[in-house]
Amino acid sequence: MKRKIIFLANPISGGTKKDSAFKHIDATFKKQQIPFEILPTVASGDYDFLKAKIREENITDIVIIGGDASVNQVVQSLRTEKVRFGIIPFGSGNGFAFAAGIPKNVSKATKIILEGKSSVVDAFKVNEEFSCMLSGIGFDAKVAHDFAAKSSRGLITYTQQSIINFFKAHPYQFEVSVDGFSLFTEAFFISVANANQFGNNFTIAPKASLNDGMLDVVIVQKMNKAKLPFAILKQLRGNNKMQQLVEAMSKKNVLYFQTDTITINNIKQAPLHIDGEPKETAAQIKFEIIKDCFDLLQPSKN
């Protein structure tokens, strides 16, 4: 089938201008005689207005030029359409794109779109909301909330907010239910991941895969603050194996396991983020995998 592409570019993401990226895209797709349009993303995140256009004009690919929140919003709105999704990473974190092996370099990312190889990936539900990368409750959500309140975006702001929040971090109480089993924990944060990272290649869930039908859960329990960076570093290297949840509870500060569904009673109303965007928190939060949710243009795995 002849391809026809809509690029959706976020005018505010990532903190850098996209003009040279637009030029590169324009030159590449004109040369290949593939029809395309570059439209701006919308702040509301609602792309229902594009559905009629997609059907009438037989659009085959929707490519997001932006960060994780843009990916979340576009896919959430348009995943019921018969289109494939692509990403040219232009956010501050780009966790989802990097987890899929899509690089930040515009010409390399554009080449992946041009090659047109795709495969299905999972996403997940957070109560009634949609997440494709990584959502969390507690300290990491606090970073997302504070980051959203800043006028400048980008990696430096994100790092500043993480450091400030680290020194202010305090644990929250949670009741975690998995497979009919329930436990109480005091934790700095609980992250639930489809992708393997927070963004900027900061890996938190080393085994997470975008199409394994599993959510990767990381619980960073209460501990002496001096130990916190070390514990996260241990997790980064992926050598913190989950043996038996109960046994690990008492001995380990960082718990890591996989499940397709998890329900968390958020006793102290810790803040929530979905794909890095702050969201209103809830007393109970259920995370549930959506297997084979959408088709993603990405580098082939072999």
Ligand SMILES: Nc1ncnc2c1ncn2[C@@H]1O[C@H](COP(=O)(O)OP(=O)(O)OP(=O)(O)O)[C@@H](O)[C@H]1O
């Ligand atoms: N046209 C627009 N005007 C204003 N805001 C927009 C517009 N389009 C999208 N947004 C908002 O921009 C925000 C940031 O989006 P995005 O995730 O693309 O960038 P980022 O936060 O810099 O990257 P990352 O999520 O990877 O850290 C989202 O909250 C999104 O709703």
